[in-house]
Amino acid sequence: MSSWTPTAPRPAPSNTVGFVAWARANLFATKLDTALTLLAFTLVVYVVEAIFGWAIIDASFTGDDRTACLKEVQGACWPFIEAKFGQFIYGRYPDAERWRVDLVFLSGLIGLIPMLMPNVGFKRANMIYLLGFYPIFAFIMLNGGMLGLATVDTTDWGGLLVTLVVAITGIVASLPLGILLALGRRSDLPIVRALCIGFIEIFRGVPLITVLFMASVMLPLFLPDGINFDKLVRCLIGVALFSSAYMAEVVRGGLQAIPKGQYEAAAALGLGYWKTTHLIILPQALKLVIPGIVNTFIGLFKDTTLVLIVGLFDLLGIVQLHFTDASWATPETHITGYVFAGAVFWLFCFAMSRYSIFMENHLSTDRTSS
Amino acid sequence: MSDPVIRINKMNKWFGNFHVLRDIDLNVAAGEKTVICGPSGSGKSTLIRCINRLEAHQEGEIEVEGVTLDGSLKNLEEIRSNVGMVFQQFNLFPHMTVLENCTLSPIWVQQKSQAEAETLARELLERVRIPDQADKYPGQLSGGQQQRVAIARALCMNPRIMLFDEPTSALDPEMIKEVLDVMVELANEGMTMLCVTHEMGFARQVADRVIFMDEGEIVEENAPEAFFSNPENERTQLFLSQVLTH
């Protein structure tokens, strides 16, 4: 009997590996590919050159008013952003009190970062901190009026602060509401089910702006004379109801994916409806739809800009407001402002979408390894 | 021995820098039945996929019925219409009925009329013993039935060579036999077959030759009797002892 020794592997022929081969396969595989590559290359060069020229070469970086941004060939007017930066972040929140906002931002981050890292423990304590302690703390700090803090009226809030307040309230309120609606939609009780379906379909069927109009002009009509909410609170209610309808559909998707056997096993253990839901079904269902939930959050975050239409000054609203400042009126002010605001929104949304992809991969490896 | 219909000469293939197939030499004569076996990852699938250029090789030659497989589209078309292939995962088209699956190639590649194609398809469905499933969708059939449809679909091209890539390994035991029976019948009718499988019973029954591959090489090839009872190579013996004890 003979024994066998494998032939040693040879490196691939040089025309199939390395940069040249890569380029041939991925850029110039066919005539069409070559044409497309050249076209795309021209486009990319053109766009990158235009952006680079506008944002850096032709841009102004220093100055105290519009005169800094009136060159013959003028790119971005960055001094405008620099001069208004405080406003863009805090709105008209008084200078002396801005440390309170900073503190709220910081304490939020402290709770959020470990929450987002799947391998850090203490999730329950973290949750209590974020959902129980933090909202109250943030409210007291931002609004003031107690503990010796001066009251800062919500009409003075603005900029990124308002964007984050609306977004985070929306996120925190829409998840539990959405879960309840999703459970209601699958309930055996016809009236509860009909109400939930009606609520979900109505809010998903109309544009957010009509909901905000409703919250800002109709809500006062629904309340008895003399009782009135703050405009910010009315918007918060509108945004939360609106996004909870979308959240409900995401959660429903997760609930539907749980096999019937899980319910039967729970019933066999003698668990009632709420215990089954709370201990068995929801933990699995929510985990399944984390990407969908994050996507809803991203949508909600972008939608916060709509509050400017009903007269609140979120980041976009306050940038828009400062365009009217005559001492900064230049042809490039608008674009510079929009690019700045756009970049901030983009950063948040892109980070969230990457996080959702990360979680998806993390969970799928979790599932296969166990 | 008559002129080989498949002629593979010093063929090498890489996936990136990974050398999957190393110096493969293989000739298959008309009507010959060849069974390929070997451990997972040894390159069996890659080898037979190179024969109808679902994978492109980088060195050496492959010739099918005298037509060389290079980049030429015309040669490729000619070879593909002469070579039928059956996949492990069936790969039936779920949005078409069984009959539509079978008539697709006759109508669109061989320019047959619909009536002609349907007669042919029904004939072949009969041959794989599922004449009454023609109007169902693949999703409504069992795995064994689906694989038989896949065989009929490939036969509808009227190929002279059939390639099988582990046609039974996604099937439950009781369905394996119904697919193997069809394959045995096909072999008895004189079809040239190249078959990756670990069904050793099938190999003994119909194969003219068994090829053992490991690490991208052909380690040993022999007539089935000699191959199973008296393998020449230690590596083959080790593999057989693992497969046959299962």
Place this chain on the structure above:
Amino acid sequence: MLLQALVLGALVLAMVWLVANVQSNLERQNINSGFGFLSERAGFGINQTLIEYSEDSSFARVLTVGLLNTLLVSVLGIGLATVLGFVLGVARLSSNWLVNKTAMVYVEIFRNVPLLLQIMFWYFGVLRNLPSPRKAVSLGDAVFLSNRGIVVPALEMTAAAWWYGAALAVSTTAYFWLRRRARLLRLADGTAQSIWRPVSMIAMASLAFAALLGGVPFSFDIPALKGFNFRGGITVIPEFVALLLALSLYTAAFIAEIVRAGIQSVSKGQREAAAALGLPDNTALRLVVIPQALRVIIPPLTSQYLNLTKNSSLAVAIAYPDIVSVFAGTTLTQVGQAVEIIFITMMIYLTLSLLTSFAMNRYNARIALVGQKS
């Protein structure tokens, strides 16, 4: 049962309480109720009307004008976004690295920036920043870009256009008839024949005939600067351009992802099987890949179409006269009947949504893969 009764009871009580509040509030503020206002005179102008409209028209007319404007921008937006989205989606799957990455960058930028910001960017940042009509950017002295919008030549048909219309009708009919005949022939006895030669001959002959009888079928009304603004041509208002552009560019990014996922959902094995059967790439694409991908693509695509339609309501931010802007905006401030006006507006959007999702469910039921366990 008890729970249900409680819920129902609470709901009824809440309703009664709300209605009572509304009534007393309306009375106190002297606001009318009912839908009578719809027939009153509107008294304001609208800068883009698809149907006849003047200040003397009724509020009902305002509603119609607004709805048509909403539909106009939505339909065009859906068309543009679909084309761009499919191109981007296919580009995302291209084996060409540069094309692939360019499409990816586009998608990541446009879908992660709020739509409202994009609308305002195009409107306030770009279009309103264009020079005044007197210094308008001119493309071939026929199309002018200025801060008043885009002025393009108007196409005016002459009587001869009828002849061309007839020629077109003849060629189209001939095309469909020949195509049908060719298909039947092919299925009957397998002979394939090209229909392009007869079709193009018929088309050329009939067009030549029309030209002989009628001469030039149209004339252009080319805009020209008169005083401070343009005369002639068609003016597309900047609000419309900005809204259309932003809606299409934004939605295209989402459609691209849907198309990509749809095509990717067709497994590699399906293409390989088609290739092994000898189908050429384009036939495999047409008969195997696209029909399966469409099943996955169409439901989320429809919801993107609905989103685009709902998002067109952001028109209010730049005063494009859509339904929200002229009805829930201007009309509401004039009449003050918030309850009725918001109700009507919401009902219109809701009807559009429900009709679409009804059609969608029917479609889904029809194309569901038979016997597929998923």
